[in-house]
């Protein structure tokens with residue numbers, strides 16, 4: 001029997017096939033006139049957040065090619081052959097730094113002519129305890145104040161890359177920073193609906209420290225006690241966290257859209273509390289969704305957190 005879901009899947013496969021064909025045809029057409037200089041200049045962004053912020057600043061003036069796709073685990077990313085080609089061909093690469101896109105270094109060593117700009121320049125990373133050592137927390141985009149610094153860095157990178165567009169980039173950056181200010185106020189209002197004694201976060205990995213600090217929440221633990229997703233918690237780590245959850249009367253565990261929620265789900269079941277498994281920790285929503293932008297992601301997270309902790 002063909003289920004409704006099955007036929008929908010078949011239809012999607014056909015659409016995907018047609019889209020791929022269209023891309024091939026377009027590529028075949030454009031390769032002929034590539035030397036004419038016609039068309040939009042393009043920039044490469046390593047993370048999905050930087051790609052989204054750059055689209056706000058560039059709008060239709062530049063094509064933005066993001067390497068890490070929405071929904072992917074940024075900590076586990078490995079560039080594909082087509083990513084390597086994009087890096088090699090790029091004139092401008094906007095990168096995150098703070099250990100999140102170290103894979104770019106090897107690729108750059110192999111060649112390429114791109115100017116590389118680290119867009120978190122000027123942000124002082126928070127220090128998180130990871131076992132015995134302190135590490136820089138790369139998840140800076142969860143604080144709108146940091147996003148504004150990134151927008152400024154992106155705007156000045158684009159101004160240098162394409163001086164003819166400077167007026168537009170600067171105006172777009174100013175408008176988006178105003179939107180981030182508005183977003184900060186709305187997020188703060190949403191979080192303030194949570195009773196103060198419930199403002200406690202347990203996340204899948206340590207991704208929400210900047211958000212918690214910016215909006216007055218307390219991170220009481222993480223299922224994977226690491227800023228990265230590739231660490232394995234020990235049985236003792238998990239037992240200690242369960243004890244903390246019970247003692248602090250934590251109401252929910254927040255897993256992320258891009259990380260397997262298996263352990264977090266088990267822990268939530270053992271503690272008898274809610275599991276929210278689609279928070280945007282390291283990723284943004286699919287293109288076209290409400291959370292495809294950085295401001296939309298911040299609002300979506302605030303609502304998910306408030307709904308579960310109220």
Ligand SMILES: [Zn+2]
Nearest residue numbers: 207227228282
């Ligand atoms: Zn992360």
